[in-house]
Amino acid sequence: MWGPRKQGQRTVTCIACGDAVRRSDAREYDKYGDRWDRDGKEFEHLCKDCYRDLCHQPRAELEGLLVEINAGTHSQSEFLSWYCALVDERYGSPSEHERER
Structure with missing residues (x-):
C-alpha cells in the first residue's frame, strides 16, 4: 500500500489568528454556516485551537x-x-x- 504523502502537504492560514497550519490540522469555516453544501465554494480555515474557541450556536442572519x-x-x-x-x-x-x- 501507499504510505501517507508527506511531500507537498498543503498549508492554510487560520482566519482568526493568522497562523499557517497543515490543511489536515485545520477546520473548514463556511461563513454561510452550511459547510455541507460544497458546490462552488472556497472555504476559509481555522486552526484547531481557534475552532474550539468559537461559539457553535446558530448564527442565522x-x-x-x-x-x-x-x-x-x-x-x-x-x-x-x-x-x-x-x-x-x-x-x-x-x-x-x-x-x-
Missing part, C-alpha cells in the same frame, strides 16, 4: 447584519455601537428578553 453595517471598515467602538443598535431595533434588547422569561 449574522452575516447579513455584518454586511449591512460594513463590518471591518470602522473602528471597534463604531462597529459595536451600530451592531448593538441594529440588533436592539430588530430583535429587542437582552434586558427585554430577560423580563419575558
Whole structure:
C-alpha cells in the first residue's frame, strides 16, 4: 500500500489568528454556516485551537447584519455601537428578553 504523502502537504492560514497550519490540522469555516453544501465554494480555515474557541450556536442572519453595517471598515467602538443598535431595533434588547422569561 501507499504510505501517507508527506511531500507537498498543503498549508492554510487560520482566519482568526493568522497562523499557517497543515490543511489536515485545520477546520473548514463556511461563513454561510452550511459547510455541507460544497458546490462552488472556497472555504476559509481555522486552526484547531481557534475552532474550539468559537461559539457553535446558530448564527442565522449574522452575516447579513455584518454586511449591512460594513463590518471591518470602522473602528471597534463604531462597529459595536451600530451592531448593538441594529440588533436592539430588530430583535429587542437582552434586558427585554430577560423580563419575558
